[in-house]
Amino acid sequence: MNTDAHERARRLIALGGAEEGSGADEVASNAWLAEHLEACAGCRGFADNAAETIRGLRAVPMVAGLGLVSMTQMRVRRRALELQRQRERLWLVAVSCTTVTLCALVSTVALWRGFEWLGARAQLASAVWQVGFLVFCVLPAVVAGMLLLAKDTHLADHAGSYQG
Amino acid sequence: MTQESTEIARGLRRRDPDLLDRLIEQYQHRLFRYLLHLTGRRELAEDLFQETWIRVLERGHQFNDKYAFSTWLFTVARNLTIDHMRRKQPASLDGLLNDGETPFDVPATGRASAFDMTLQREQTEQIAAGMQHLPAEYREALTLRFQEGMSLVEIASVARVPLGTVKSRIYRGLSALEPWLKGAPL
Numbered sequence: 649m650n651t652d653a654h655e656r657a658r659r660l661i662a663l664g665g666a667e668e669g670s671g672a673d674e675v676a677s678n679a680w681l682a683e684h685l686e687a688c689a690g691c692r693g694f695a696d697n698a699a700e701t702i703r704g705l706r707a708v709p710m711v712a713g714l715g716l717v718s719m720t721q722m723r724v725r726r727r728a729l730e731l732q733r734q735r736e737r738l739w740l741v742a743v744s745c746t747t748v749t750l751c752a753l754v755s756t757v758a759l760w761r762g763f764e765w766l767g768a769r770a771q772l773a774s775a776v777w778q779v780g781f782l783v784f785c786v787l788p789a790v791v792a793g794m795l796l797l798a799k800d801t802h803l804a805d806h807a808g809s810y811q812g
Numbered sequence: 813m814t815q816e817s818t819e820i821a822r823g824l825r826r827r828d829p830d831l832l833d834r835l836i837e838q839y840q841h842r843l844f845r846y847l848l849h850l851t852g853r854r855e856l857a858e859d860l861f862q863e864t865w866i867r868v869l870e871r872g873h874q875f876n877d878k879y880a881f882s883t884w885l886f887t888v889a890r891n892l893t894i895d896h897m898r899r900k901q902p903a904s905l906d907g908l909l910n911d912g913e914t915p916f917d918v919p920a921t922g923r924a925s926a927f928d929m930t931l932q933r934e935q936t937e938q939i940a941a942g943m944q945h946l947p948a949e950y951r952e953a954l955t956l957r958f959q960e961g962m963s964l965v966e967i968a969s970v971a972r973v974p975l976g977t978v979k980s981r982i983y984r985g986l987s988a989l990e991p992w993l994k995g996a997p998l
Contacts, residue, residue, distance in 0.1 A: 662983040663964070694990070701989045704939035705958045712844035712861065720862045721833050724869050728829045731870070 657684045657691045661698050759784070817877040824872025836865055839885060842960055846886055849955040850893050852944050860896065864889040879969070886956065886970045935993060942992025950985030957982050 660681045685692050760781060767777030823831035843864065847857040867888050875884050943951050952971060956962045962970070967978045 658987070659979065659983045662986045663979055697990050697993055698986055700935065701939060701986060701993050702958045704936045704993065705943075705954060705989075707936045708845075708940045708943075708959075709936075710841070710845040710848050712840040713858075716844070716858050716861060717836060717840050720865050721836055723862055724832050724836065724865050725829045727866050727869055728827050728832070731827060 653684060654688065654691055657681055657688065658694050661691070661695045756785070817879070817881055820881050821875050821877035824868070824875050827869060827872060832865065832869060835868070835881070839882065842882065843885060843889060845959055846952075846955055847889055847893065849943060849951045849959075850890070850948060852951075856896070860889060860892055863892050867892060880966065882960070883962070883966050883969055886960075887972075890952070890970060938992045939989060942989045945992075946985055946988055950981050950988065953978055953981035954985045954989075 660677055685695060763777045763781040763784070766772075767774065767780075770777075820831065820835070844857060844861055847860050847864070848854065851857050851860065864885070868885065871888070875881065943954070946954075949971070953967060956967045956970060957964075964975055964978050964982075968975045971978065973981075
C-alpha cells in the first residue's frame with residue numbers, strides 16, 4: 649500500500665467516510681475505505697482516535713450563561729427601539745421636507761404675483777420688482793448662511809453669541 | 813429554503829423583537845460555542861455574542877431565505893470576529909489565540925462520579941486544550957463540522973473558502989488533535 653492510499657483513507661475518515669460527492673462515489677469510497685481498514689492497522693488506529701476525538705469535541709460543555717442571554721435580549725430590544733425611533737424621526741423629517749417644499753412652491757408663486765402687482769401699482773420697471781423679489785427670497789438664506797459661517801470663528805468669539 | 817427561513821427573513825425585515833428573543837434562545841449555545849472556539853476567550857466571546865445579535869437586528873434585511881439561518885448567523889459572527897481582530901492588529905483569523913493567551917476552561921459537568929466519566933472528562937479536557945493550540949481556521953472547521961453538524965458546503969460558505977480547503981482543514985485539524993487525545997502534549 650502506498651502513502652497516497654493511507655492519506656486518502658485518513659481523509660475519508662476525517663470527513664465522515666465520504667467527501668459529500670455523488671451517491672455512487674460515496675458508496676464506492678466507503679467500500680474502498682472498509683477494505684483498506686481491514687488491511688491497515690495504522691489507519692484503523694487513526695479511525696478509532698478520530699472517533700474518540702469527535703466524541704470528545706461533541707462533549708466539550710460550553711454553554712452561554714443565562715445572564716448573557718437575557719443581557720443580549722435586553723440590548724437587542726433597546727437597539728430595536730432606538731432604530732424604530734430613528735426611523736420615525738426620519739419619516740418626520742421626510743414629511744416636513746415635503747411639506748416645506750410644497751409650501752415654498754405655493755408661496756413663491758403667490759409672492760411673485762404680489763411683487764408683480766406692487767410693481768404695476770408703483771409703475772416700476774419689471775427688472776426692478778424682479779430684483780426686489782429675488783432679494784426678498786434669497787436674503788433670509790444669505791443671513792442664515794453668514795451666521796452659520798461666523799459660528800466658531802473669531803467673529804463669534806468676539807460677539808460671544810454664537811458659541812455652540 | 814424552508815418555511816422557517818422565510819418566516820425568519822420576514823421577521824428580520826420587520827425587526828421583530830419577539831422573533832429575535834426566540835432566535836437568541838434557540839441559537840445561544842451553538843453561537844456561543846462557535847465564538848468561544850474561534851476566540852478562545854470567554855469575555856471576548858460574550859462581547860461578540862452580543863454584538864452578533866445587534867448586527868443581526870441591524871442587517872436582518874440582508875438575510876437571504878434561500879440559505880439556512882444558522883449559516884448566515886455564523887457568517888455574521890465570523891465577520892465581527894475578524895473585524896475585532898483587525899482593530900486589534902491587522903490580521904485574519906490567524907491572529908486569534910496563537911500568542912500564548914489563556915485558553916478557556918472546560919467547566920465541570922457535575923456528573924463525574926464513575927471512573928469512565930472521569931476518563932471521558934479528562935479526554936474532553938485534553939481535546940479542549942488541544943483545540944486551543946490549533947490554528948483558528950482548523951478550530952473553526954472542526955467546530956462547525958463536529959459540533960454544529962454543518963455540511964462541508966455550509967462550512968465553505970461561512971468561512972468563504974473553497975470546499976477543498978474546508979476538507980483539508982478538517983483533516984489536518986483532526987490529525988493535529990490526535991496527540992492530544994493520547995494526552996502527550998499536556
